[in-house]
Amino acid sequence: GENVEQHPSTLSVQEGDSAVIKCTYSDSASNYFPWYKQELGKRPQLIIDIRSNVGEKKDQRIAVTLNKTAKHFSLHITETQPEDSAVYFCAASIREKLTFGTGTRLTIIP
């Protein structure tokens, strides 16, 4: 089955700086790669996603890049703000079944 690895497990950045979280996947048949944000005590929320026929997607301060050849994808958050502090999960999908990474706890330092 699919295996998704996510790094780093924790990340602290100064407010205003950029944060990058990286994931790799194992199954070349995966074709959809979402990112979820989970704030403390809340449910995961989809923040951005990318399909395998696209190399990069951007939505305001967040962007995702995908390298199908290397089987890795990354989340980039620019101009970080305190409200970006949360746990972020990457995932890879075959059909509609998502396999998640183990999560990155992002802390924004004021």
Added chain:
Amino acid sequence: DVKVTQSSRYLVKRTGEKVFLECVQDMDHENMFWYRQDPGLGLRLIYFSYDVKMKEKGDIPEGYSVSREKKERFSLILESASTNQTSMYLCASTLAGNYGYTFGSGTRLTVV
């Protein structure tokens, strides 16, 4: 606002009990999923269903079963609860062909 509703936010059960976790969605979604979330392990798929009365095993189905008698409801059953099933359980749903999950708010189950 679309919703995935899990019947209990917190649940405490005794070892050996049969436990039912209920999930209901009001979005007419075909696909429904049960995950458990543990610190450092992320979200792991227990069971999923692409249609009524259909079910498929996920990555960690041992000790669990599911039921989907109606499109909007997907139940997770712990046949005989054990302490290693203490966890946060998350239900999710999505339309066929649309991979963006909507999650429920979760059920934190403690087995004592």
